[in-house]
Amino acid sequence: MRNAITLEAIRVLEAIDNKGSFAAAAQSLFKVPSAITYTMQKLESDLGVVLFDRSNKRAVLTPAGRLVLDEGITLLQSTARLEEKVHQLESGWEAKLTIAKDTIIPDQQLFDIIARFCELNKLVEINVIEEVLGGGWDALHTKRADIAIGVTGELPKGQFNVHDMGSVEFVFAVAKNHALADFVGLIETQHINQFPAIVVADSSRTLPGRSSGLFDSKQSIRVSNMQSKIQAQKQGIGVGFLPLHLISKELASGELIIKGSAIPRPPIPVYFAVEKGRTGKALEWFSQQLLQQTWFDSLSSG
Incomplete structure (x- = not known):
């Protein structure tokens, strides 16, 4: 017609x-x-x-x-x-680039990078999706994303180019009005298991799901991202480990209090990954920017 x-x-x-x-x-x-x-x-x-x-x-x-x-x-x-x-x-610039951002990655730092990219005046559509735990690997595996930022856990072999971003320190933190706020000494499992645990659910769709920092508790309350977990713990709904670099404001204001815990929670190595063989000037530009960034400074507000 x-x-x-x-x-x-x-x-x-x-x-x-x-x-x-x-x-x-x-x-x-x-x-x-x-x-x-x-x-x-x-x-x-x-x-x-x-x-x-x-x-x-x-x-x-x-x-x-x-x-x-x-x-x-x-x-x-x-x-x-x-x-x-x-x-x-x-000329080598992609029409679209999708970034899978793990929930432990501070929004401001990523958006600062995106703002600098916009100054290049390249008509590349940038999509940012939020993932949790194995969700970043899953987003790459299913080609929902071109680059995954903040992936953790066992590294897939041979399929991706993986780059170190540093390590995330987790601390056991409770609300200022929580029953454990005034506890003296190291908090043991028996002290925790009478309270709900706030857990961020794995967002993986096809790969096996993972859990992070789980411990015996009275009840599990699952949320979809780290910001919701922080908010729930600020309100005293439950307890759990939180990334130190994301709660500096809450610690400074006294809304959250770090408590010593006997439950081991070592720092977690964090990476960004790109599928091998993927090319494109936008992908290369973002990869270079990610390598230059300090991500998990505990003084950062996140």
């Missing part, structure tokens, strides 16, 4: 509206006036509507003409962006 509205017709319509006459539009488009008149007459005929009020010296759009032009300008802009993306793709 042939469409009545073409990109050329929209350009002519826009020129007439901007210049105020068919003659002036023809001059701006380097066309003869008869060509402009023919294009508009044909468009009106094909659509079955009048696009211009010709009763005055200046060509004025009718409501139908204004609708066609307003929507048409959006099409022109989309077409221009598409053309630029095609040229950009040919």
